[in-house]
Amino acid sequence: xxxxxxxxxxxxxxxxxxxxxxxxxxxxxxxxxxxxxxxxxxxxxxxxxxxxxxxxxxxxxxxxxxxxxxxxxxxxxxxxxxxxxxxxxxxxxxxxxxxxxxxxxxxxxxxxxxxxxxxxxxxxxxxxxxxxxxxxxxxxxxxxxxxxxxxxxxxxxxxxxxxxxxxxxxxxxxxxxxxxxxxxxxxxxxxxxxxxxxxxxxxxxxxxxxxxxxxxxxxxxxxxxxxxxxxxxxxxxxxxxxxxxxxxxxxxxxxxxxxxxxxxxxxxxxxxxxxxxxxxxxxxxxxxxxxxxxxxxxxxxxxxxxxxxxxxxxxxxx
Amino acid sequence: xxxxxxxxxxxxxxxxxxxxxxxxxxxxxxxxxxxxxxxxxxxxxxxxxxxxxxxxxxxxxxxxxxxxxxxxxxxxxxxxxxxxxxxxxxxxxxxxxxxxxxxxxxxxxxxxxxxxxxxxxxxxxxxxxxxxxxxxxxxxxxxxxxxxxxxxxxxxxxxxxxxxxxxxxxxxxxxxxxxxxxxxxxxxxxxxxxxxxxxxxxxxxxxxxxxxxxxxxxxxxxxxxxxxxxxxxxxxxxxxxxxxxxxxxxxxxxxxxxxxxxxxxxxxxxxxxxxxxxxxxxxxxxxxxxxxxxxxxxxxxxxxxxxxxxxxxxxxxxxxxxxxxxxxxxxxxxxxxxxxxxxxxxxxxxx
Numbered sequence: 081x082x083x084x085x086x087x088x089x090x091x092x093x094x095x096x097x098x099x100x101x102x103x104x105x106x107x108x109x110x111x112x113x114x115x116x117x118x119x120x121x122x123x124x125x126x127x128x129x130x131x132x133x134x135x136x137x138x139x140x141x142x143x144x145x146x147x148x149x150x151x152x153x154x155x156x157x158x159x160x161x162x163x164x165x166x167x168x169x170x171x172x173x174x175x176x177x178x179x180x181x182x183x184x185x186x187x188x189x190x191x192x193x194x195x196x197x198x199x200x201x202x203x204x205x206x207x208x209x210x211x212x213x214x215x216x217x218x219x220x221x222x223x224x225x226x227x228x229x230x231x232x233x234x235x236x237x238x239x240x241x242x243x244x245x246x247x248x249x250x251x252x253x254x255x256x257x258x259x260x261x262x263x264x265x266x267x268x269x270x271x272x273x274x275x276x277x278x279x280x281x282x283x284x285x286x287x288x289x290x291x292x293x294x295x296x297x298x299x300x301x302x303x304x305x306x307x308x309x310x311x312x313x314x315x316x317x318x319x320x321x322x323x324x325x326x327x328x329x330x331x332x333x334x335x336x337x338x339x340x341x342x343x344x345x346x347x348x349x350x351x352x353x354x355x356x357x358x359x360x361x362x363x364x365x366x367x368x369x370x371x372x373x374x375x376x377x378x379x380x381x382x383x384x385x386x387x388x389x390x391x392x393x394x395x396x397x398x
Numbered sequence: 399x400x401x402x403x404x405x406x407x408x409x410x411x412x413x414x415x416x417x418x419x420x421x422x423x424x425x426x427x428x429x430x431x432x433x434x435x436x437x438x439x440x441x442x443x444x445x446x447x448x449x450x451x452x453x454x455x456x457x458x459x460x461x462x463x464x465x466x467x468x469x470x471x472x473x474x475x476x477x478x479x480x481x482x483x484x485x486x487x488x489x490x491x492x493x494x495x496x497x498x499x500x501x502x503x504x505x506x507x508x509x510x511x512x513x514x515x516x517x518x519x520x521x522x523x524x525x526x527x528x529x530x531x532x533x534x535x536x537x538x539x540x541x542x543x544x545x546x547x548x549x550x551x552x553x554x555x556x557x558x559x560x561x562x563x564x565x566x567x568x569x570x571x572x573x574x575x576x577x578x579x580x581x582x583x584x585x586x587x588x589x590x591x592x593x594x595x596x597x598x599x600x601x602x603x604x605x606x607x608x609x610x611x612x613x614x615x616x617x618x619x620x621x622x623x624x625x626x627x628x629x630x631x632x633x634x635x636x637x638x639x640x641x642x643x644x645x646x647x648x649x650x651x652x653x654x655x656x657x658x659x660x661x662x663x664x665x666x667x668x669x670x671x672x673x674x675x676x677x678x679x680x681x682x683x684x685x686x687x688x689x690x691x692x693x694x695x696x697x698x699x700x701x702x703x704x705x706x707x708x709x710x711x712x713x714x715x716x717x718x719x720x721x722x723x724x725x726x727x728x729x730x731x732x733x734x735x736x737x738x739x740x741x742x743x744x745x746x747x748x749x
Contacts, residue, residue, distance in 0.1 A: 090422065091429050101430075103437075241713070246663050252565035253565065275539065276610075301616060302618070319712075
């Protein structure tokens with residue numbers, strides 16, 4: 081081989097190593113996500129048939145269960161509840177999407193566990209246990225899940241440079257959990273005042289906005305609406321990103337995000353994200369009369385009215 | 399005859415082969431590092447934000463006060479001057495004679511109301527809202543002088559003795575003279591809505607502000623509300639479905655600028671309407687800016703223009719804008735690299 085070719089090959093190799101080093105965090109995160117997905121899948125093997133990534137044409141609708149957990153030191157890492165469950169259906173063909181927030185205290189039969197709050201399904205069976213609980217109760221097919229912890233969400237929003245939202249009303253809370261740090265007292269609390277109007281929120285402030293519930297008459301339902309609102313803001317912010325931003329994002333997560341979404345589907349999601357805006361994303365929160373307050377097994381719960389919920393779900397998640 | 403190794407190589411005769419190899423290896427390493435760094439340059443990244451006093455801006459008549467990153471800035475003749483340190487300062491208000499500022503200093507669990515000179519020299523601490531018990535701290539927000547300058551209106555969070563989870567802001571009034579004592583609760587908010595905010599005192603003695611409510615479909619609404627005296631019920635100036643708030647009065651108090659969302663949660667619009675306090679009515683609003691994230695409007699001293707805060711790009715930081723209220727609306731972006739506090743309404747004075 082001529083020396084010139086060897087030298088050229090050397091430079092190409094050096095360039096590839098440079099690119100590889102740059103994208104290494106992304107590869108690591110993808111590998112860990114696949115590994116954790118596989119582990120969880122093995123633990124509940126046979127309970128759900130759709131654990132493996134599915135090759136879906138871009139025009140074929142798919143449904144993702146978005147899960148958010150308090151993963152502070154109050155909870156063992158393998159015993160987390162989900163504070164947020166949002167069913168997301170994306171139809172790239174019609175450029176329509178639907179977000180359905182599931183109340184965390186919804187009292188439902190949990191597969192192989194008996195009756196319980198739907199938030200405990202994740203604790204009992206991991207993400208696939210949560211998927212099974214939603215699938216069996218809401219009679220929908222779920223293709224994938226995405227789970228994110230508190231710090232993961234804060235890091236995601238900070239890496240995006242913050243999000244812009246219209247704070248609908250003053251969000252006041254004198255008992256907001258001070259649990260982002262794993263070293264402090266996880267039962268400590270502090271005061272939150274998120275003032276109304278259009279605002280640019282960093283990760284911590286955005287988390288306060290979507291997580292606070294003590295000072296709102298609508299409690300968890302208000303929180304569900306704010307979670308959907310911040311999700312839309314995150315989606316808007318990610319539309320500015322390009323592939324060079326992904327390694328920094330991936331490095332920031334550091335185990336705070338788990339998903340069964342394949343890289344292929346992730347690419348589809350990124351490619352169609354710009355097609356959606358607030359006007360073609362349908363937002364559903366299961367307020368009364370879809371649900372009512374109740375008391376079961378010594379705890380306050382949210383009781384579903386399935387005759388009204390299921391037609392709505394079948395309409396929006398056909 | 400030319401030796402073969404020289405004919406097939408570009409290496410100068412004087413360069414030993416081992417040195418050429420090392421040089422090439424170093425060059426390749428540098429190239430690899432360059433590719434790594436070059437990939438990083440392709441990132442969309444975060445916007446470059448500067449302090450207001452680091453950049454000029456088109457001049458506006460009079461003086462504006464804005465807040466960024468916990469500091470208050472004075473904007474005059476196209477130049478920003480920082481008048482406080484970056485230590486939780488926000489929401490300045492100017493006395494009618496322009497000789498005094500009221501401003502909020504926000505800490506972790508509480509905030510306090512201060513008086514200062516227009517150059518930022520502190521003259522009085524008007525509240526003492528700190529408590530070692532977390533839930534016993536208080537907030538104070540949105541100070542505003544009455545048109546005669548003798549009263550300060552502000553938001554405060556009275557405690558509910560029967561339910562410590564209820565934290566709703568209410569509008570209070572106190573003498574602006576620090577040597578005078580006493581406060582009056584003007585408004586009584588709807589429970590668990592977050593409260594009444596954003597007072598704008600009227601020359602006739604009343605008050606307009608933003609009131610929040612939750613309807614029987616669990617939807618939250620904001621309305622511009624008019625109240626003639628402390629504790630009275632008051633009347634709504636806007637329909638709940640319009641979701642209007644952040645109302646600002648023109649100097650002659652004949653116009654109201656307000657931000658309305660009309661149920662949207664990702665965009666707002668800037669509306670202006672005539673105001674008649676004697677009949678407690680607003681005229682039909684005209685929209686000056688729509689499809690943006692408008693916040694905290696304020697009238698120019700002559701009432702012909704409005705300054706407001708909004709991001710220049712989707713997801714961007716909030717910048718200072720101005721728009722004339724007559725003719726075809728033509729919003730003008732005055733800054734581009736700032737990260738102004740959108741919950742701190744600008745103040746615009748003639749002086």
